[in-house]
Amino acid sequence: EIVLTQSPGTLSMSPGERATLSCRASQSVSSRYLTWYQHRPGQAPRLLIFGASSRAAGIPDRFSGSGSGTDFTLTISRLEPEDFAVYYCQQYGSSVYTFGQGTKLEIK
Amino acid sequence: EEQLVESGGGLVQPGGSLRLSCAGSGFSFRNYWMHWVRQAPGKGLVWVSHINSDGSSVSYADSVRGRFTISRDNAKNTLFVQMNSLRAEDTAVYYCVRAPRWSYYFDQWGQGTLVTVSS
Numbered sequence: 001e002i003v004l005t006q007s008p009g010t011l012s013m014s015p016g017e018r019a020t021l022s023c024r025a026s027q028s029v030s031s032r033y034l035t036w037y038q039h040r041p042g043q044a045p046r047l048l049i050f051g052a053s054s055r056a057a058g059i060p061d062r063f064s065g066s067g068s069g070t071d072f073t074l075t076i077s078r079l080e081p082e083d084f085a086v087y088y089c090q091q092y093g094s095s096v097y098t099f100g101q102g103t104k105l106e107i108k
Numbered sequence: 109e110e111q112l113v114e115s116g117g118g119l120v121q122p123g124g125s126l127r128l129s130c131a132g133s134g135f136s137f138r139n140y141w142m143h144w145v146r147q148a149p150g151k152g153l154v155w156v157s158h159i160n161s162d163g164s165s166v167s168y169a170d171s172v173r174g175r176f177t178i179s180r181d182n183a184k185n186t187l188f189v190q191m192n193s194l195r196a197e198d199t200a201v202y203y204c205v206r207a208p209r210w211s212y213y214f215d216q217w218g219q220g221t222l223v224t225v226s227s
Contacts, residue, residue: 035213037153044203044217045153056215088153092212095167097143097155 002026002093004100012108019076021103023089028069033092036065036074039102040085048087049074081107110134110216112204117221124194124225130187130204130218138162138182141207143214144189146200156202157189161209172198194225 003026013019023034031052039045047056049065052072062077076083084107089100116128128144144156157178158167166178177190187204202223206216 033212037214039153044219045214046217047213047215050211050213050215090153090155090213096169097158097212099153099155102152 001096002029002091002098004089004091004098006087006089006100006103008103009101010104010106012106013079014108015079015081017079019079019083019105021074021076021087021105023067023072023074023100025070025072025091029072029091029093031068034065034067034072035090037088037090038083038085039088040082045088076105079105112206112216112218114202114204114218114221117202117223119224119226120194121227122195122225125190125192126194126223128189128191128202128204128221128223132185132187132204132206135206135216137185139209141209141211142178142180142187143205143207144176144178144187145203145205145214145217146198147203147220148197148200151200153203154200158207159187191223194223196225199223199225 005024007022034052036049037045053065064075066073086102086104088102111133114130120126143158146156159178163180175193179188201220203220204218205214
């Protein structure tokens with residue numbers, strides 16, 4: 001089973017700043033199968049990025065995904081107040097779906 | 109509006125059973141794969157089970173295989189999971205999740221239903 005490790009565990013930033021979140025896989029992941037979600041407290045998780053770099057419908061262009069192989073990145077170019085949440089990466093491989101442990105993006 | 113609404117959660121004793129349901133609306137339910145994903149208190153997201161669009165193919169996480177059974181009724185736009193032999197570690201919010209066919213990401217999530225396994 002592929003293990004996804006997200007870093008940092010918590011990221012303290014201010015609105016307007018640029019945030020970079022990392023997701024590292026224990027073995028190579030097809031970019032097609034790498035996804036990012038946002039999870040705000042009390043809400044359902046929301047699809048942000050699929051296929052490593054494709055934004056889901058309705059997602060602002062300040063969110064971007066990149067990477068390949070074992071290293072993937074979610075970048076939020078200019079943080080808005082509503083962006084402070086927990087972010088998860090997720091992959092599919094060998095009939096199993098796994099999530100990273102999450103990065104909490106908090107207001108500094 | 110596309111919606112997934114879970115129901116059936118609650119408190120159950122260890123070793124007990126529970127059946128969760130998820131009603132889909134606002135989209136063509138029969139054309140999507142469906143999943144259950146759970147989140148234990150204070151923990152991250154964990155995939156539980158998958159069923160394809162016509163119910164002919166299912167898969168499970170190792171932690172629930174043999175105890176949970178996923179199914180669907182496309183005529184009623186409803187997804188189910190029968191959970192047997194429940195353990196304390198099954199305590200979690202269970203999310204009903206939609207996936208486009210032949211994709212491996214989740215594009216629509218329900219609000220979740222809480223299952224608590226405790227004596």
